[in-house]
Amino acid sequence: MNKFVGKHVVIAALSVLAGYVASAQAADVVGNAKAGQGKVAMCIGCHGIPEYRTAYPEVFRVPKLGGQNQQYLENALHAYKKGDRHFDTMHAIAVTLSDQDIADVAAYYAAQNAASKNNPDK
Numbered sequence: 001m002n003k004f005v006g007k008h009v010v011i012a013a014l015s016v017l018a019g020y021v022a023s024a025q026a027a028d029v030v031g032n033a034k035a036g037q038g039k040v041a042m043c044i045g046c047h048g049i050p051e052y053r054t055a056y057p058e059v060f061r062v063p064k065l066g067g068q069n070q071q072y073l074e075n076a077l078h079a080y081k082k083g084d085r086h087f088d089t090m091h092a093i094a095v096t097l098s099d100q101d102i103a104d105v106a107a108y109y110a111a112q113n114a115a116s117k118n119n120p121d122k
């Protein structure tokens, strides 16, 4: 085997491995709405108030999370965490969440509807 081919074999093997690790992680993380319920205490302050708007640093409407699509919520939180989606407070919060936390709170909020006992209308 010449040097050129050898290098490509190594790169191919590494990318297969990287893909395997990435998919293994994704498969492990399954959102649990019950666990999520214990993790949303710090979200409620902003997301739990109907028609709430932050006053600082600018006026922003705080989106409703309850009943949102679970995958959408997960994607949004990962995007804030990575910095792909910009919003300072949400970035600061998202970096404190593990992949499991994100899956859990997304499952929790996705399961909410207007009739939910604990956090109606959000």
Ligand code: HEC
Binding pocket: 039, 040, 042, 043, 044, 045, 046, 047, 054, 060, 061, 062, 063, 064, 065, 073, 074, 076, 077, 085, 086, 087, 089, 090, 093, 105
């Ligand atoms: C300090 C107030 C505040 C707190 C606390 C907060 N958020 Fe947010 N959140 C916001 C605001 C404001 C936005 C809208 C930002 C934007 O325009 O991108 C937002 C956006 C989001 C979005 C995107 C929603 C959409 O419709 O695209 C998700 C998901 C979210 N927050 C989840 C959470 C979770 C989960 C927590 C708790 C772990 C939390 N937030 C805590 C203020 C807050």
